[in-house]
Amino acid sequence: MIESTIAAIRPLDEPAMVAAGELHGRLTKPAGSLGALEELSVRLAGLAAACPPPLPEPAAVAIFAGDHGVHAQGVTPWPQEVTAQMINNFLAGGAVVNAFARQAGASVTVVDIGVATPLPPAPQAGAATPGGGANSAAPRLVSANVRRGTRDLAVTAALTRDEARAAVETGIRIARELIDAGAGILLTGDMGIGNTTPAAALVAVFTGVDPAEATGRGTGVDDPTYARKIGVVRAALARHAPDPADPLGVLAAVGGLEHAALAGLILGAAARRVPVLLDGLIAVSAALAAAAFAPDAVGAMVAGHRSAEPGATAALHHLGLDPLIDLGLRLGEGTGALLALPVVAGAVRVLHEVATFDSAGVAEK
Numbered sequence: 352m353i354e355s356t357i358a359a360i361r362p363l364d365e366p367a368m369v370a371a372g373e374l375h376g377r378l379t380k381p382a383g384s385l386g387a388l389e390e391l392s393v394r395l396a397g398l399a400a401a402c403p404p405p406l407p408e409p410a411a412v413a414i415f416a417g418d419h420g421v422h423a424q425g426v427t428p429w430p431q432e433v434t435a436q437m438i439n440n441f442l443a444g445g446a447v448v449n450a451f452a453r454q455a456g457a458s459v460t461v462v463d464i465g466v467a468t469p470l471p472p473a474p475q476a477g478a479a480t481p482g483g484g485a486n487s488a489a490p491r492l493v494s495a496n497v498r499r500g501t502r503d504l505a506v507t508a509a510l511t512r513d514e515a516r517a518a519v520e521t522g523i524r525i526a527r528e529l530i531d532a533g534a535g536i537l538l539t540g541d542m543g544i545g546n547t548t549p550a551a552a553l554v555a556v557f558t559g560v561d562p563a564e565a566t567g568r569g570t571g572v573d574d575p576t577y578a579r580k581i582g583v584v585r586a587a588l589a590r591h592a593p594d595p596a597d598p599l600g601v602l603a604a605v606g607g608l609e610h611a612a613l614a615g616l617i618l619g620a621a622a623r624r625v626p627v628l629l630d631g632l633i634a635v636s637a638a639l640a641a642a643a644f645a646p647d648a649v650g651a652m653v654a655g656h657r658s659a660e661p662g663a664t665a666a667l668h669h670l671g672l673d674p675l676i677d678l679g680l681r682l683g684e685g686t687g688a689l690l691a692l693p694v695v696a697g698a699v700r701v702l703h704e705v706a707t708f709d710s711a712g713v714a715e716k
């Protein structure tokens with residue numbers, strides 16, 4: 352399923368991009384005056400192979416949650432149980448992601464891909480329900496636990512290749528379900544105490560930057576914890592020597608289940624030519640894996656924001672993506688992607704609704 356998904360990912364459609372660029376030149380605004388929104392809307396036309404591309408709605412956030420054996424190394428001050436407790440908060444609608452999803456009119460799907468603490472079984476709901484607004488469906492839990500947390504990557508491989516594959520395939524399946532249910536854009540979310548450590552390792556492997564540059568303070572670790580965290584990432588790279596040309600092997604050695612599933616979500620969206628709006632460090636580390644599986648998947652990626660984590664900037668640079676907003680966020684959950692959603696929608700709406708100089712009777716220069 353990974354292989355067939357990769358095979359379905361194709362380059363952007365040039366004629367649609369040319370048409371969108373020409374249309375921009377005829378709209379009632381000085382050429383180039385919408386800055387990065389113009390490039391974004393042209394790219395989304397290329398992704399959809401249509402000018403104008405469809406409005407990116409309804410929007411669906413998928414939050415992948417997992418735990419991490421590397422927690423035992425003292426790389427985060429938070430207890431592991433917080434991952435499961437925050438899932439309950441997501442399902443009750445009380446987290447920041449819920450507030451932002453209501454604001455943006457997006458649905459929220461929470462996927463237990465590898466939480467250590469047992470959760471109440473999810474009701475066997477039918478199809479996914481993207482969409483939102485005041486009457487949107489309640490957040491939904493999908494139970495797809497591959498294992499109750501990864502192994503400690505400081506000691507051994509975090510996952511077997513089969514476990515990593517199962518998580519990637521779940522991400523692909525969630526993308527398909529959300530798109531089949533009508534989603535016009537997918538947003539990445541994550542929850543996992545300790546997950547900035549494997550994210551930093553993934554960034555270091557795929558971009559080649561030094562672990563000290565890829566590693567940040569996560570939820571806000573103190574100086575001794577930060578130094579230990581860099582040492583853990585450096586030692587893990589030396590121990591496993593992951594090959595960046597083998598993304599499944601990299602995810603298995605030093606990744607996490609939510610990172611692997613997010614890579615699958617991105618591949619699944621790219622294969623269906625639906626945009627995927629990336630959140631912070633964990634999302635962009637997964638995006639590096641997705642790009643290693645299928646370089647053309649980058650065409651479907653929109654960088655929602657620049658996380659305060661230094662590894663996120665290294666990853667975005669490697670992917671050639673400019674983030675839409677830069678507010679110093681470092682929360683995760685999908686919050687930065689949700690804040691960027693109106694920017695993406697605005698970029699596309701311009702191509703649908705703005706009058707041309709001709710039609711509006713406005714003189715050109």
Ligand SMILES: O=C(O)c1ccc[n+]([C@@H]2O[C@H](COP(=O)([O-])O)[C@@H](O)[C@H]2O)c1
Nearest residue numbers: 427543545546547569570631632658683
């Ligand atoms: O999205 C980001 O850039 C981001 C940056 C720092 C922390 N987080 C979130 O914080 C948690 C991991 O932080 P830590 O310090 O426990 O590794 C996890 O639940 C992430 O969603 C997320």
Ligand SMILES: Cc1cc2nc[nH]c2cc1C
Nearest residue numbers: 429433542570682683684
């Ligand atoms: C409270 C809390 C909320 C979070 N949301 C995403 N990561 C998180 C980490 C913590 C600790």
